Amino acid sequence: MFDPHVVREDFPILKRKVNDHPLIYFDNAATTQKPRQVIDAEREFYEEHNANVHRAVHTLSQEATDLHEGARKIIAGFIGAKEPAEVVFARGTTEAINLVAYSWGLRNLKAGDEILLSLMEHHSNIVPWEIVSKITGFTIKYANVKPDGTLDYTDLESKFSKNTKLACLSHVSNVSGIINDVKRVGKVAHEYGALMLVDGAQSVPHMPVDVRELDADFMAFSGHKMLGPTGIGVLYAKKVLLEKMAPFEGGGEMIKEVSFSPQNEQCGISWNDPPWKFEAGTPNIAGGIALAEAVNYLQNLGMSEVFQHEKALTGHAVEKMRNCCTKLELYGTTDASLKCGIIPFGVEGFSSHDVALFLDNYGIMIRSGFHCAQPLHQVFKLQSSARASFYIYNTKEEIDSLIEILKEMEQL
Amino acid sequence: MATVEDYVARVEGTCGAEKDVIVTFKYEKKQEALTRILKRATLKNNLQGIIYELTFEDISFRVYSSGKAIFRSVKNREELNRILAALLL
Numbered sequence: 001m002f003d004p005h006v007v008r009e010d011f012p013i014l015k016r017k018v019n020d021h022p023l024i025y026f027d028n029a030a031t032t033q034k035p036r037q038v039i040d041a042e043r044e045f046y047e048e049h050n051a052n053v054h055r056a057v058h059t060l061s062q063e064a065t066d067l068h069e070g071a072r073k074i075i076a077g078f079i080g081a082k083e084p085a086e087v088v089f090a091r092g093t094t095e096a097i098n099l100v101a102y103s104w105g106l107r108n109l110k111a112g113d114e115i116l117l118s119l120m121e122h123h124s125n126i127v128p129w130e131i132v133s134k135i136t137g138f139t140i141k142y143a144n145v146k147p148d149g150t151l152d153y154t155d156l157e158s159k160f161s162k163n164t165k166l167a168c169l170s171h172v173s174n175v176s177g178i179i180n181d182v183k184r185v186g187k188v189a190h191e192y193g194a195l196m197l198v199d200g201a202q203s204v205p206h207m208p209v210d211v212r213e214l215d216a217d218f219m220a221f222s223g224h225k226m227l228g229p230t231g232i233g234v235l236y237a238k239k240v241l242l243e244k245m246a247p248f249e250g251g252g253e254m255i256k257e258v259s260f261s262p263q264n265e266q267c268g269i270s271w272n273d274p275p276w277k278f279e280a281g282t283p284n285i286a287g288g289i290a291l292a293e294a295v296n297y298l299q300n301l302g303m304s305e306v307f308q309h310e311k312a313l314t315g316h317a318v319e320k321m322r323n324c325c326t327k328l329e330l331y332g333t334t335d336a337s338l339k340c341g342i343i344p345f346g347v348e349g350f351s352s353h354d355v356a357l358f359l360d361n362y363g364i365m366i367r368s369g370f371h372c373a374q375p376l377h378q379v380f381k382l383q384s385s386a387r388a389s390f391y392i393y394n395t396k397e398e399i400d401s402l403i404e405i406l407k408e409m410e411q412l
Numbered sequence: 413m414a415t416v417e418d419y420v421a422r423v424e425g426t427c428g429a430e431k432d433v434i435v436t437f438k439y440e441k442k443q444e445a446l447t448r449i450l451k452r453a454t455l456k457n458n459l460q461g462i463i464y465e466l467t468f469e470d471i472s473f474r475v476y477s478s479g480k481a482i483f484r485s486v487k488n489r490e491e492l493n494r495i496l497a498a499l500l501l
Contacts, residue, residue, distance in 0.1 A: 383430050
């Protein structure tokens with residue numbers, strides 16, 4: 001039986017106070033807290049097994065390599081990849097999407113080609129494509145978002161054409177928490193011969209996600225948003241695509257051979273196999289191992305249970321927030337069944353930063369600003385928004401505390 | 413001689429279309445900074461001792477008891493530095 005009060009015992013930081021109040025951490029869409037098991041895994045690697053991976057023949061290197069590749073295998077299993085080779089370690093979602101934009105996009109998208117994004121994308125799923133489009137000349141089309149924050153599927157599907165080569169869509173909006181039907185969009189993309197990239201930064205940590213069930217060609221996500229350390233994330237890609245793609249960065253690890261030819265005074269280079277072809281230089285070994293421990297932790301809880309817990313928290317929060325204050329406005333749909341653990345809101349007469357700083361005074365951490373999704377704020381006609389986002393260790397009692405402080409704020 | 417840097421840890425633009433500037437005071441100096449600012453600026457509103465709405469030379473800003481201040485519509489960093497110097501030094 002999933003019990004957040006039991007889960008909380010594993011998180012040392014949740015025992016601290018902020019501004020003389022017990023910490024209530026509602027900024028999980030930005031990054032999550034880490035359980036003791038993850039912290040221990042990273043420390044244990046450095047205390048017991050630290051060495052560089054691959055190539056070296058000594059014992060420590062073999063241990064480090066086994067742990068590093070073992071982590072890849074655990075993560076591959078977690079997302080339903082066919083094999084570990086489909087899991088490329090990156091710094092996070094941003095680097096993973098940049099990898100696709102440069103390694104695949106730069107070579108496969110030309111003038112006349114089109115890609116599809118939506119107006120609810122995080123900047124990390126907009127900016128890399130805008131940069132590469134300026135280099136090769138392809139066109140980016142943006143699917144509309146309805147006033148309630150849900151994706152306009154009719155508009156999106158009308159924007160597919162024979163020239164569409166790629167659709168990129170967040171599985172869950174990092175601002176509204178709305179869950180997008182990426183399987184449906186991927187199916188349409190494939191009918192047009194296009195590929196599907198899923199930004200899984202806000203879905204993989206919070207719900208069961210199976211890349212084969214979704215039939216995603218690419219999926220990116222970050223370790224730090226799912227109990228893991230910062231600086232480690234994943235690009236999932238179908239192996240057939242990784243095999244055809246050019247490397248992203250050059251350096252050690254990603255080559256099979258660099259042979260100098262005295263005749264023409266040039267180096268001949270052959271690439272390593274995927275996934276190592278895309279992992280130039282020494283990887284974040286400890287980060288990958290700790291991320292695998294985070295995956296183990298989540299799997300022990302059960303992703304369906306995690307999802308149900310967050311659904312219950314979202315439903316509770318939406319219901320209470322709708323009815324508690326006249327000056328409090330929830331942005332986007334209030335149908336909790338469409339959402340996953342993220343609630344954007346505002347308090348009349350106050351900026352989002354006022355709200356965040358007022359709550360901070362009571363030890364409640366929320367986000368304020370654009371949340372790296374300025375186009376969606378333009379859709380909502382907002383200067384910025386306050387955002388509460390939940391995770392496995394949050395409780396209904398904490399949400400009730402938030403409501404009480406918001407009620408106080410309304411009286412100011 | 414005291415400087416603005418003695419009191420200020422960080423100055424950043426806030427995230428959002430407002431283009432406000434957020435000043436974070438050094439933890440050990442935040443109370444002193446708050447006291448000095450309250451003495452020199454005009455208090456428009458005191459919200460539970462948590463948020464203070466103030467004006468100084470037609471610039472409106474808010475100071476928070478947690479040790480931050482958000483300034484609206486300051487022209488540039490030079491103007492902000494001048495205002496902070498007048499408020500703090």
